[in-house]
Amino acid sequence: MGYEIVAKKSLTAAQLAKVKQLAAICNEHDGIALKINPSMLEKRTGEHAEDFLCYEDDKLVGFLGLYVFHAKEAEVSGMVHPAHRRKGMFSGLQRAAEAECRKRGIPELVFIVQQKAQSGAAYMQQIGATYEFSEYWMNLGQAEREALTRAVRLRPATDADHETLIQLNVLGFQMEEEQVREMAERMANDPHTSTYMVVAEEKAVGKISVSREGQKAFIYGFCVHPDEQGKGYGRQALAQTIALLEAEGFAEISLEVACENSRALGLYESCGFVVQSANDYYRLKL
Numbered sequence: 474m475g476y477e478i479v480a481k482k483s484l485t486a487a488q489l490a491k492v493k494q495l496a497a498i499c500n501e502h503d504g505i506a507l508k509i510n511p512s513m514l515e516k517r518t519g520e521h522a523e524d525f526l527c528y529e530d531d532k533l534v535g536f537l538g539l540y541v542f543h544a545k546e547a548e549v550s551g552m553v554h555p556a557h558r559r560k561g562m563f564s565g566l567q568r569a570a571e572a573e574c575r576k577r578g579i580p581e582l583v584f585i586v587q588q589k590a591q592s593g594a595a596y597m598q599q600i601g602a603t604y605e606f607s608e609y610w611m612n613l614g615q616a617e618r619e620a621l622t623r624a625v626r627l628r629p630a631t632d633a634d635h636e637t638l639i640q641l642n643v644l645g646f647q648m649e650e651e652q653v654r655e656m657a658e659r660m661a662n663d664p665h666t667s668t669y670m671v672v673a674e675e676k677a678v679g680k681i682s683v684s685r686e687g688q689k690a691f692i693y694g695f696c697v698h699p700d701e702q703g704k705g706y707g708r709q710a711l712a713q714t715i716a717l718l719e720a721e722g723f724a725e726i727s728l729e730v731a732c733e734n735s736r737a738l739g740l741y742e743s744c745g746f747v748v749q750s751a752n753d754y755y756r757l758k759l
Contacts, residue, residue: 476529476562478569480522484514488526491533495554502555505587506610506750509538509550512665512686522573525566529557537566539573543655546581546756547574563596571759581758588751602755606731609738609748613726616745619712624705625678627669627713634670634677641680645696671697671710678706681714690718692728711744 484492492514496507517523527535537551549570553562574582584602586593597604630638635657642653660666665686671679679697683690692714697707718726730737732751 476527476534476557476560476565478535478565479526479528480569480573481524481526482522483517483519484524488533489514492524492526492536495533495536496552498554499552503587503590505589507550507552507587508585508610508752509536509552510540512684513540514538516663516665521577525551525569527553527562527566529562535562535566537563537570539570541577541579542659543652544577544579545652546583547579548583548585550585558592567600575759579759581756584755584757586753586755588753594753597753597755600757602757605754605756606733607751607753608729608731610750610752611728611730611741611746612749613715614745614747618715619708619744621712621716622709625671625673625709625713627681627710627717628672630668630670630680637670637677638668638680641677641696641698642694644699645679668694669714671706673701673704673706679710681710683714683718685721685723688722688724690721690723690726692726695728708740708744711740715744 481488489511492509493511496509500506514524521541523539523541525537526533534554534557535552537549540548540550542548547570549567551563551566571582574580582602583605584597586597588607639650639653639657642648642657643650646653663684666682666684668680668682670677671681678701680694681692682694683692692711695707695711697710715726727749728741728746729752730741732738
């Protein structure tokens with residue numbers, strides 16, 4: 474084997490810079506946009522090995538990151554330099570990540586594969602991973618903005634909203650409550666993230682979160698209680714979030730939506746978001 478794989482519990486600034494540089498090379502070569510979540514790489518807890526670096530002749534030529542939001546699965550994103558492919562490097566990275574997951578009792582991996590990366594889908598078939606769903610990555614364009622009304626208002630979530638947020642996540646994303654609570658604990662106290670309650674008639678009817686990194690803002694965790702849907706609350710909540718971020722001067726505002734969720738996709742498009750790329754998600758049981 475002419476390469477070395479190093480498992481890291483956290484990345485130094487120099488290592489993170491090399492990972493970003495490698496991603497830029499792969500994106501340029503393949504015409505894609507890899508989802509490696511640099512902001513999450515910067516905030517590793519240092520408790521577990523979750524970043525795997527592949528070196529050849531002391532040069533970083535491969536990377537795989539684990540993103541663990543709850544104990545049932547780990548999301549996986551990775552890449553190999555175009556000039557160093559077909560040498561078994563990604564398989565080596567995968568084996569190292571699988572060993573770490575088995576040690577932690579994580580039973581499944583969920584691979585994030587750029588839809589335009591033809592070799593990615595072929596590799597998923599090769600290892601026996603099962604396709605689950607796809608997501609669009611969308612950026613806010615220059616379309617005319619939704620007129621703001623007083624139908625809803627946003628307010629920062631507080632500790633008193635904790636249980637309401639848990640139930641909104643359970644109902645809005647059809648997740649098990651245990652997993653939702655674990656995710657909430659893992660993501661608590663992130664200085665880059667803000668969560669807002671969507672309030673209508675003095676009652677919290679939904680939630681929306683924003684991650685701010687440099688000049689980029691990412692909207693996620695957006696849902697309206699099932700009993701309150703169809704009243705225009707979601708559209709106004711999204712419009713107000715966009716207005717808030719634009720007033721703060723963010724140059725890029727993005728979000729993700731499941732391709733199969735035509736209702737949400739239509740909402741985002743009507744508010745000015747434009748599809749940029751798509752990711753396919755594949756599940757592999759260990």
